[in-house]
Amino acid sequence: MTRVHIIGTGGTIASKPESASRSNDLDDSTSGAVASVGIADIIGVTSVEGDLEVSSEDLLLTGSYALDMSQILMIVDQIQNRIKDPHINAVVVTHGTDTMEETAFLSELVNDGSKAVIFTGAQRSAEHADTDGPRNLRQAILAATDPRVSSMGALVCFDGVVQSARGVRKSHTTASQPFSGGATVATFHDNKLEMVATPDRRSTLALPANGFGSVRIDVHFAYPGSDSGELIKAARGGANAVVLAGTGVGNAGPGYVEAVMHLTDMGVPVVLASRAPSGPVVPIYGNGGGVDLIAAGAVSAGVLSPFQARILAACLITQEVSVFEFKELFSSYR
Template identity: 45%
Template sequence: MRRVVVLTTGGTIASRPDRRGASRAVDGAGTLLARLAGEPGVPVEGVDILRVGSYLLAPTDMAGIVTRAHEALADPEVLGVVVTHGTDALEETAFLADLVHDAPRPVVFTGAQRDASAVDTDGPRNLADAISVAAAPEAAGLGALVVFDGRIYPARGTRKTHTLAPAAFAAPDSGPVGLVRDGAVTLTARPVRLPVLPLAELDLDGVRVDIVPCYPGADTVALDAVTAAGAQGVVLEATGAGNANHAVCAAVARLTAAGVVVGLSTRVHAGPVAALYGNGGGVDLIEAGAVPLGSLRPAQARILLLALLARDRDPARATRDLPLLAGTSPG
């Protein structure tokens, strides 16, 4: 039977307040689907995977979700897959799915900002929209997508931009690729698809990549601590277009020489990393061995580096492939 598979993992869309007023994920797939305002227009199969807030997910959990989505797509009768997910870490799991997505049928991520007990909860509408996109022939070949508040975003470059508002997600450097309203899907752009990584090599167990912020007056204590704890990779959340200071540059040179992969991102909302400044800036960081990651922000840059290191734990290969998969190299 031609159908859409909905994989539920918890998050606000499945949450209700306890006696303290603290929300916890409690609703399963049956409850989420029963709360849809009307018939979705396509048969839907609900499958429970997890029931947690996404702030509790580890990378191995994210890989498990991605694997379950690919297992569902192995059935040719499945039109597409929807994953309901907490919004805190949705951008990471969606990007991980995109990195290994080699099927024409989409995996669509969605969630909610208002819990299931709210009279104006946005969960049922977001879920209905995501089902419509997953079933739409127009979505073929788009990879992993994020559907939220009536907009369709590519997984790559999409991130949570508001803590509470229903329009919680944006893709600042590219914008949405379409809209969905009352079951009607309209595409306005198609995301650029980059080479995919083999799902079979996505073994994240034991792979550690940390994000280290750079800020005025930052020293190397955090950088040294995460590598001493076993990080095989580090993403620098630099200032501006990708700048730090002399101490951080020296540490990057030392760590990359020792086989630690260092990716260079930024804390700025939009725009690419660019090698503009010396004297401890981006030019010096890149000369020290940091790899500029274009418009990828730290959360997704970390996922990319985790996936590259997971293949064979080869830092030289990961460093070589980072620009291609970050979208900063033509190949």
């Protein structure tokens, strides 16, 4: 018998509107959706067949937009604890979509590939007539029990598609499939999992220390007229590293090359990502473009979104590496 353990953290899949009384004595009204449904109740409306045992726990009950770095680390630490349990064959995590890409990627960075770890959630809250949560959870459980995915690290299962955590990003606010990027490793057809590809994986990082929660990694977006001096202000203000979300394939306007050089001299790493919703950073342009930014000391984020790049940067900063070591390690794990 296969045992899948489900860790509930909240998110839309666990959310329902709550009645809120207004202070001016008007009639009660309905507030916004709030994570309030325990994972056992979600499992109760999820139909899963087969020789399967499901266990569960509520670790958190919150919208993922409210998570901080310490809570993300706590989720991943608990995933690692459950993976070590010899009686558990796979782990499924229900999580809000807003920041799922960050938590799933941290899980991927520390996952040794011995057991499947699959993230899922919902785009429509639990009380919705056409809620997608139970279907997504059922497919995530089915994927987790498939031996073909057990060595693929952390994955995201949503709307019939299973994607690698590395490179995935939320690219649509309301669509039933909100994620793009990463590698599509499998798809569901009539509740049967059909394999598509094997994700490219890296070596495993150690789980970050508790200092991960207090590491400051700023993200700065380049746009016409943006101020490159903000990078220097961030470094002087205590940022341990900066992610520059450049335009296109990784470019930025006047002053950014000098700012990157200044931060490098200060010992503050700069990661060059792209603000585009998909595609890798590919240094092509001079005159202050990506080629010059890399030459000035920035390291390419590759296929990582600015926010996954931030997670990897935070992991490396906790190791107290030099700027040179940071660039070498970041390039090998991105």
